[in-house]
Amino acid sequence: MSGTAGDTVSELMASLPPELKKVATDSHYERLAYTHDMSSLDGFLTSDWLKTLPDLVVLPRNVQQVAALLKWAAEHRVPVTPRGAGSTSLFQSVPAKGGVLLDLNCLNTIGPWNLERPSVQVGAGTIIYELQEEAKKRGLSLATFPSSAPVGTIGGWFNNGGRGYGSLQHGSLLNQVERLEVVLAGGEIVQCTHQSDPPIQWFFGSEGTLGVVTSLELKLEPKPTSEAHMAFGFSNIGELQRFLLKTIDGPFLPYNLTFVSATLGGQPIRRINWDAILPGTFLAVDFFGDADQVEQGVQRVRWLKLEHELHQLPKWQAEKFWADRFYNFRLQRTGPSLLGAETLMPLNKISSYVEGIGALATGSQKPMITFGYVTSRQEAYVTTMFWTDEARTVQYLLDLSLVNSIYRTAFKFGAKPLGIGLWNTPYLKYAYSASERRKIRERKERLDPSGIINPGKAHNPPVVLKPRLFGASMTALRIFRKILQRLGRVES
Amino acid sequence: MGVEKDFSFGKLHSEAFSCIQCGYCRRVCPVYRALGWESTSPRNKVYQLQNLLSTYPPLANLPEEFSQRFWQCTNCRRCTQVCPTHLDLMNLWQGVKHHLGKKGYEPASLRSTRERVKRNKNIFSLANENRSFWAMPLQGYPKVLKPENPDIAVFVGCVASFYPLVSGIPLALANVFLKAGVKAYFLGADEHCCGNPLTTAGDLATAEILAENNISKVRELGVDKLVFICPSCQSTWLEEYPRYNKGQLPFRLLHYTEYLADLVDQGGLDLKPYPRRVSYHDSCDLGRHLGIYEAPRRILRAIPELEFVELANHHQDSLCCGAGGNLYMVDQKLANKISQPRLDQIEESGIDTLVTACAECRQVFTLGLQDRKSPVRVLDIAELVAELIREG
Incomplete structure (x- = not known):
């Protein structure tokens, strides 16, 4: 697990503003907990070319703390990787370049509710299953939800493209989001709508690379009878x-x-x-x-x-x-x-x-x-x-x-x-057309020109994940596997 | 003798590597929900365990936090309940604690508890001869605790035997049995700690000595039922004792709520009305572990004019009080923090009386609600029944 030397970590911790020190840790044991997601590739493939071990972990309790962190990160040029439940498997929320791991799970407030429209404001760290249970108590329901609802956070799901059960009738989560609160690189807190600049759509499916989503206002449906x-x-x-x-x-x-x-x-x-x-x-x-x-x-x-x-x-x-x-x-x-x-x-x-x-x-x-x-x-x-x-x-x-x-x-x-994160960067061209890729790069340039937020993913992958080298490696592995299979050395 | 569970590194390895790291356990883990750091989640405990089992020798050079996080557990079994790959996480936690205890990685408070159990045969610094001091107000004490030809034997447990705040529970139960004409034999000084703090820390040899004493004392009575006040003691007897006994025990193990519920069904308890709004808290050990949900409710429903309401989380989804797994001993501050969501639910439910069937839950909620200056009265079911029972 590649990481930063102990002295530097201590220095980073010391430089945090006092209000963030209370919700931060430089414990090596704690940091280890964030070096992986559901993927188990980290053990032997992530070593020198990736810095999956964050230098600090910060567990903010409110949007002001997120903003203070991003302001500090911009000043000190420290990468920040936002994370919800960490229940994907492509390293979307695992650091690629160390820095701060921003654990958003404590931003989990549900409400206020608007029962007339109906809608609700929720913190990005809210677990989808819990939100659904609260909605049911009020005779309401989320229009869609993922198969990972018992663990996934609403912010994480939004960042990863928000498709799930019910999408056939209601479309993706993007259709349900009426307002989005995002902290941009530098610490500015912005409220986005579908018409604002930047609009909600820019952040949907962006895998936490453009800004840190802290809260969402969601449209709800009547609970089915x-x-x-x-x-x-x-x-x-x-x-x-x-x-x-x-x-x-x-x-x-x-x-x-x-x-x-x-x-x-x-x-x-x-x-x-x-x-x-x-x-x-x-x-x-x-x-x-x-x-x-x-x-x-x-x-x-x-x-x-x-x-x-x-x-x-x-x-x-x-x-x-x-x-x-x-x-x-x-x-x-x-x-x-x-x-x-x-x-x-x-x-x-x-x-x-x-x-x-x-x-x-x-x-x-x-x-x-x-x-x-x-x-x-x-x-x-x-x-x-x-x-x-x-x-x-x-x-x-x-x-x-x-x-x-x-x-x-x-x-x-x-x-x-379905998702890029780190491991699917060789397949970027299959996920987005050339013009879509250009647009995404332009957004990144505009919103995060210093590349502070979730760096090393998607458009700037490590060398071994560059499509050509990756393709050649996979071909070699495939041929080797076939040879071993013929020799009866590969188990089914 | 063969009392070892399979806590071999091979078994732990196979269980730990069946974990897919999905994190379903995070939502329900009371420790993770109270502290918020990923390192406290069951998912991370398994991840760190995978790393430490992949080294040679396994579990060598343990980080201090590894041990700390494993002991920060209430044994509530919620993680096991929701695990989509059906991992027996409770068994995994127990296995790891077994190795931690053997290596001397255990909290000082648990170590001193173990020493007290070895010395005094109970978890407190008190002479075991004083186990029945709670019964002093009983008419006919102490003879009344040891009837000839008893119907049942009663295992009170250390907490209810010695802790003043909950020593009213065995007293109430003894009164109920007397009024109902049940000849109940309370083991008193013959009762030794069930051994739970020892098996938890891997000291099976000493636990075996305690168990052998307890089994032989009950066997001597010739009863066919052993009734428990403490669900945690009952779990220990149920899971550990058949191995010490080299086979099934020659008597049934029952929680006292099961025994009282049967008495109620047979018309053996005549109860006065209790015109209050009452709820019941399912404890982790009695509910998720022993699967006893209905017996306490049957008793409550038999009380005239009692309005029974369920708390927001009940039966298998009940919330932990925070005291289980010796956590109250290890980290009282954390245990109190864990109890807060349940205390919120109790207050929001609009009840007058909260009823429990576990001495530890009773203790935590009594103190927690006192701190909040809440008017909700907390009682054990035995105490409520003793208050309402008419002379037989």
């Missing part, structure tokens, strides 16, 4: 895609559509360990709304089911699958470890992609599981995972080349990586 859950089994992914496209071809959209494909050579992969016993390829359809809306949706899907002669799974399985919506991580228990890739995939390419993954799984002798949920009429948030063992370093390193292969398969079908 009715819900229904259905699930269908399919013999192949092509059938599933055809049915899926039919269900969204009309004025009424379900609240959510989740699909799973966990087959290898047509046989279901049983190790996926879903609590409900489900077939290898299935689609869950969820409805929320008032009783009439839900009934209309159910009737329409029932009609489609008859038309497609589908096998409908028992109601309890569909309900159990929805009840477990926050627990995709249970896959880990079948581990020992998991690796994978998350992308935004055009809906009409899901079938081709899954078939491509099937070929990859067969060729690499690695069972793979693909699942995702539909986020718009055009796209789905798709995750593909496979099992590995991070305790076996060589095997794990070779398996990393398969992550690259999954991404390459996805890009072939027009998918975009």
Whole structure:
């Protein structure tokens, strides 16, 4: 874990304004806690070329402390990496260049509420699940929420593109945000709207590289009074895609559509360990709304089911699958470890992609599981995972080349990586067009010309993550893996 | 003798590396929520453990904070409850504390508690012969505590035996049993500490000696039920004692609320009305650990005119009082901080009376509400029943 020498750390601590010293620490043990996220790559890949160990950790209690910190950081030219729950896996909120780790979890106030509009003001560190629970008490609901709601913060979710359950009906979180409080590099506190300069949109999905989001005003929906859950089994992914496209071809959209494909050579992969016993390829359809809306949706899907002669799974399985919506991580228990890739995939390419993954799984002798949920009429948030063992370093390193292969398969079908952070910087051109990349660079130049906020990510990656060098390394690993596989030295 | 749980480095390694670092445990961990630093979260404890288990020898050169953070735990089991990969985090914490204790990395307060237990057979600096001083106001004391041919034996636990603020609990229960005609045998000086502070710190040899005494004293009575006041003692008996006994114990282990609830159902308790708004606090040990949620509620519902309301978090989602896992002993300030959200809920609920079934919770809430000058009355269920029971 590369870091700054002890003396320098002490000097930095000493130079903090008194009001920040109370909420800061230079404890090595504390700083270690922020050198990773869900990703486990840090152990052997992050050493000299990355400075993941922050020099200080600051845990502000209010926006004034955030502003004071950014003012101090600008004066001392110290990098600042903002962090919510740290529940992503691309190092979006892990320092790449040391400096200050700004832990925003204590900015977790909920309210005031406006029950007429209805809307609520929340601190960026508010846990999404808790916000939803508070909204429910008032007869309200978030329009959308992520599968990581029990841990994710609202600020973190906003910074990472805010898609989730309900996005099919309501769009991304961007549609729900009416006002945003941001602290800019230098310490200026700005209130943004969709029309302001800079506007809310600039910060949405910016992964904490343009400013520190401290509070959001969110539009809310009435709490649904009715819900229904259905699930269908399919013999192949092509059938599933055809049915899926039919269900969204009309004025009424379900609240959510989740699909799973966990087959290898047509046989279901049983190790996926879903609590409900489900077939290898299935689609869950969820409805929320008032009783009439839900009934209309159910009737329409029932009609489609008859038309497609589908096998409908028992109601309890569909309900159990929805009840477990926050627990995709249970896959880990079948581990020992998991690796994978998350992308935004055009809906009409899901079938081709899954078939491509099937070929990859067969060729690499690695069972793979693909699942995702539909986020718009055009796209789905798709995750593909496979099992590995991070305790076996060589095997794990070779398996990393398969992550690259999954991404390459996805890009072939027009998918975009879901998030950039540090590890996806080689795929930047797939995430954004050339003009989008230029615009993002211009915004960074304007809002953070000294590169204080979350440096070393996206547009300025370390050398080993420059696309050419990274691509060559992955090709080498892939070839090496294939050779070892032929020699029977790679485990599935 | 084979009393070791599997706390081998191999087992700890396999559990620790099954953690995906998702952080679901952060939201529910009372210590993390009170302190806010990532290092206090269960997720980080596992992360640091992964690092220290990857060195050779494992768990060598432990940073002081590592040990400190592991002891800052109330054993509330919320982390285990929400873990999406179903890690038995409680077992992991216990395993790490076992190694920490063996290496001498334990808080001074726990070390001195262990020494007191070895010396006095209880967690206090008091002679064990005084275990039944709480019963002095009982008519017929001390003979009344040791009936011939008892129906049940009662294990009071150190806290309720010696701590003045909660010594009314065994007194109340003894009165209830007398009025209900139950021949309850209180072990008194024959009762030794259940061994929880010792097993927690890895001193299984001494814990075994205490356990053997306790098992033999109850066995001598020939009863088929051992009734507990302290859920933590009951957990220790349930989890640890069958191994010391080399098999199942020859009597049932019951919490006193279960026994009283059965008496209520059988019409064995005639209770006066209590026209108040009352709520019940599910303790971590009695609820999440022992799974006893309904027995206390059955008793309360049997009280005429009592208006029962649930607190905002109840049953398996109940909040920790802050005192569990010996934290009150290790870091009282932190324990008090942890209790604040629950105290807020109690005050916001609009109740007159809060009822508990754990001496430690009773103690924390009594002091916490006194500090807030709250009018809410705090009672153990045994105390409430003793107040309302009519002569049989």
